[in-house]
Amino acid sequence: MRVEVRLFAVAGDLAGRRTVEVELPAGATVADLRRALTGQWPALEALGPRLLIAVNQDYAPDDRVLAPGDEVAGIPPVSGG
Amino acid sequence: MIRLTREPIEAGQVIQAVQRPACGAVAVFLGTVRDHSQGKAVAWLEYEAYEPMAERRLSDLLAEARSRWALGEMAIVHRLGRLAVGETSVAIAVSAAHRAEALAACGFLIDRLKQIVPIWKKEVWQDGTSAWA
Numbered sequence: 001m002r003v004e005v006r007l008f009a010v011a012g013d014l015a016g017r018r019t020v021e022v023e024l025p026a027g028a029t030v031a032d033l034r035r036a037l038t039g040q041w042p043a044l045e046a047l048g049p050r051l052l053i054a055v056n057q058d059y060a061p062d063d064r065v066l067a068p069g070d071e072v073a074g075i076p077p078v079s080g081g
Numbered sequence: 082m083i084r085l086t087r088e089p090i091e092a093g094q095v096i097q098a099v100q101r102p103a104c105g106a107v108a109v110f111l112g113t114v115r116d117h118s119q120g121k122a123v124a125w126l127e128y129e130a131y132e133p134m135a136e137r138r139l140s141d142l143l144a145e146a147r148s149r150w151a152l153g154e155m156a157i158v159h160r161l162g163r164l165a166v167g168e169t170s171v172a173i174a175v176s177a178a179h180r181a182e183a184l185a186a187c188g189f190l191i192d193r194l195k196q197i198v199p200i201w202k203k204e205v206w207q208d209g210t211s212a213w214a
């Protein structure tokens with residue numbers, strides 16, 4: 001399944017794009033997504049686990065299984081306020 | 082009230098939004114753009130947000146505050162886009178019957194906002210360099 005990932009702030013800068021697409025097998029998890037992201041955009045490795053992944057606008061753990069149509073975002077350390 | 086806006090924040094309006102006759106206290110926090118950061122002179126700031134998720138997390142924070150303290154109303158307004166030194170980046174107002182609850186909830190809201198809400202600040206310095214905070 002093709003998963004579109006929005007990358008915010010420094011994550012978008014590191015990848016050079018604000019939206020990326022990764023191809024994942026059915027039943028892939030957030031951990032698999034992370035590996036796909038850093039595999040295709042190695043600069044994201046600089047963030048490591050500090051890049052949180054949100055699925056459908058909720059922070060998701062690495063073992064969360066992804067489904068087609070999920071809204072996925074890469075959330076680097078926040079700095080609002 | 083939760084709002085993400087690209088317009089200048091009017092603190093008076095945020096305060097008015099929470100005032101109620103039954104409330105004897107209104108606590109207010111304003112975050113403003115400082116002229117220096119990391120030892121360098123700031124030119125401007127830029128704020129970016131994952132807006133729908135930010136609104137959800139802000140809504141969660143209001144619900145948590147309401148479950149912890151006896152409160153009247155709450156308002157959080159966060160500015161997005163480019164801000165000059167001195168401008169208000171965030172305004173939080175909380176009303177309550179008594180000041181202890183209003184002050185505690187206001188402090189909680191800004192502290193937690195800075196930890197979990199998907200909003201990011203980019204600092205642009207006078208020397209031309211910039212970095213995400």
